[in-house]
Amino acid sequence: MSALYNETVDRFQNYVVPTYAPKQLFVRGEGARLWDDEGNEFLDFASGISVCNLGHCNKRVTDAICEQAKTLVHVSNLYMNELMPRLAEKLIKESFPGKVFFSNSGAEANEGLIKLARKFGNATGRNVIISMENSFHGRTLATLAATGRAKYRKGFEPDMPGFIQVPFNDIEAVRKAWTPQVCAVMLEMVQGEGGILPADPEYLKELRAFCDEKDIMLLCDEVQCGMGRIGTRFAFQSFGVQPDAFSMAKAIANGYPMGGFVVAEKYADILTLGNHASTFGGTPLACAAALAVQEAFDKDGVLENCQREGAYIMERLKELTAGFPCVKGVRGRGLMIGVVLDQPAGPVLELCLKRKLVALTAGETVLRLLPPLTITREESDTAIERIVDALKEFCAK
Ligand SMILES: Cc1ncc(COP(=O)(O)O)c(C=O)c1O
Numbered sequence: 310m311s312a313l314y315n316e317t318v319d320r321f322q323n324y325v326v327p328t329y330a331p332k333q334l335f336v337r338g339e340g341a342r343l344w345d346d347e348g349n350e351f352l353d354f355a356s357g358i359s360v361c362n363l364g365h366c367n368k369r370v371t372d373a374i375c376e377q378a379k380t381l382v383h384v385s386n387l388y389m390n391e392l393m394p395r396l397a398e399k400l401i402k403e404s405f406p407g408k409v410f411f412s413n414s415g416a417e418a419n420e421g422l423i424k425l426a427r428k429f430g431n432a433t434g435r436n437v438i439i440s441m442e443n444s445f446h447g448r449t450l451a452t453l454a455a456t457g458r459a460k461y462r463k464g465f466e467p468d469m470p471g472f473i474q475v476p477f478n479d480i481e482a483v484r485k486a487w488t489p490q491v492c493a494v495m496l497e498m499v500q501g502e503g504g505i506l507p508a509d510p511e512y513l514k515e516l517r518a519f520c521d522e523k524d525i526m527l528l529c530d531e532v533q534c535g536m537g538r539i540g541t542r543f544a545f546q547s548f549g550v551q552p553d554a555f556s557m558a559k560a561i562a563n564g565y566p567m568g569g570f571v572v573a574e575k576y577a578d579i580l581t582l583g584n585h586a587s588t589f590g591g592t593p594l595a596c597a598a599a600l601a602v603q604e605a606f607d608k609d610g611v612l613e614n615c616q617r618e619g620a621y622i623m624e625r626l627k628e629l630t631a632g633f634p635c636v637k638g639v640r641g642r643g644l645m646i647g648v649v650l651d652q653p654a655g656p657v658l659e660l661c662l663k664r665k666l667v668a669l670t671a672g673e674t675v676l677r678l679l680p681p682l683t684i685t686r687e688e689s690d691t692a693i694e695r696i697v698d699a700l701k702e703f704c705a706k
Pocket residue numbers: 358414415416417419445446447448497501502530531532533534558559
């Protein structure tokens with residue numbers, strides 16, 4: 310290991326709160342490639358957990374950030390900057406009529422959804438949100454309470470009240486859990502951290518109808534599965550079911566920290582003056598980056614590439630791992646792909662890294678692949694070869 314690597318590990322251990330255990334040092338990125346400090350090149354099938362969806366240092370985004378950083382970085386929401394409403398207009402035109410609130414992260418975006426639903430519900434004495442088992446919505450106290458995996462909440466009790474979890478993809482469970490106190494249902498259309506589990510489109514249609522029947526809000530967390538990841542600009546567009554509000558973050562500005570939510574017209578004026586705010590929400594710098602991301606979706610064939618390469622990688626992985634004893638299947642949508650294993654997936658990451666491929670896990674037993682949506686066919690083929698080789702070694706152990 311290099312001197313820089315060793316020094317960085319030392320500093321990390323001495324000065325950083327030990328909530329992470331990073332394995333590899335990277336010093337540069339370009340497109341779907343990352344480099345360590347010794348010049349070793351890696352293929353990135355993680356995209357910083359679906360953040361750099363346009364690849365590292367995308368030219369449009371980098372140029373927009375540099376230009377805006379020289380012009381105006383921040384003025385606060387007490388004053389107007391022209392980019393924030395411009396970005397809101399673009400997101401609304403691409404999704405559905407309504408309004409947008411900007412924040413900084415996925416958890417904060419989901420906190421906004423929760424506050425929105427509570428304000429809506431409290432007007433009629435309702436404040437309970439049904440969310441899904443196995444879901445992930447963030448690490449703040451409200452989003453932890455919404456998250457359907459108890460391990461994340463352990464040690465941080467008491468849980469924030471007002472949440473009920475039900476099994477995912479089970480409409481009867483939602484019907485049974487409903488009480489007159491329920492004001493919303495919240496879910497990821499493709500569960501990410503939970504193991505790359507797509508919702509059943511029929512279930513979503515029934516859920517939409519149930520929310521309409523009970524006059525409760527359907528909230529979608531698009532933090533991971535949105536922003537082109539599953540082949541449409543917004544995840545709900547892949548399923549043909551429109552939520553009442555959805556959150557965005559991660560890839561919205563391709564790595565510049567940003568989050569937010571879109572709320573449909575019917576609910577767009579529930580949050581009123583002074584109800585909600587965020588110092589950094591919608592700064593000119595963040596909005597410039599996010600507008601460049603939208604421009605890339607419009608002009609660079611990103612979504613088409615995601616659909617094409619997603620279908621190809623999924624098909625090839627299915628074919629090439631069909632006889633592997635430890636592989637139970639391959640699932641996902643677009644470039645949100647999970648290889649389901651019969652045992653904990655953690656050790657596969659090491660085997661992939663050894664082959665210069667960066668990947669992720671999800672749930673306990675899923676190898677999660679989230680390459681940039683701009684990946685080329687040649688990069689897909691190289692990555693497939695490395696993944697299959699790593700899985701071969703893993704299964705032989
Ligand atoms: C679906 C989903 N929601 C929310 C979050 C939280 O986002 P952040 O880490 O930006 O707060 C994540 C992060 O992985 C996520 O995948």
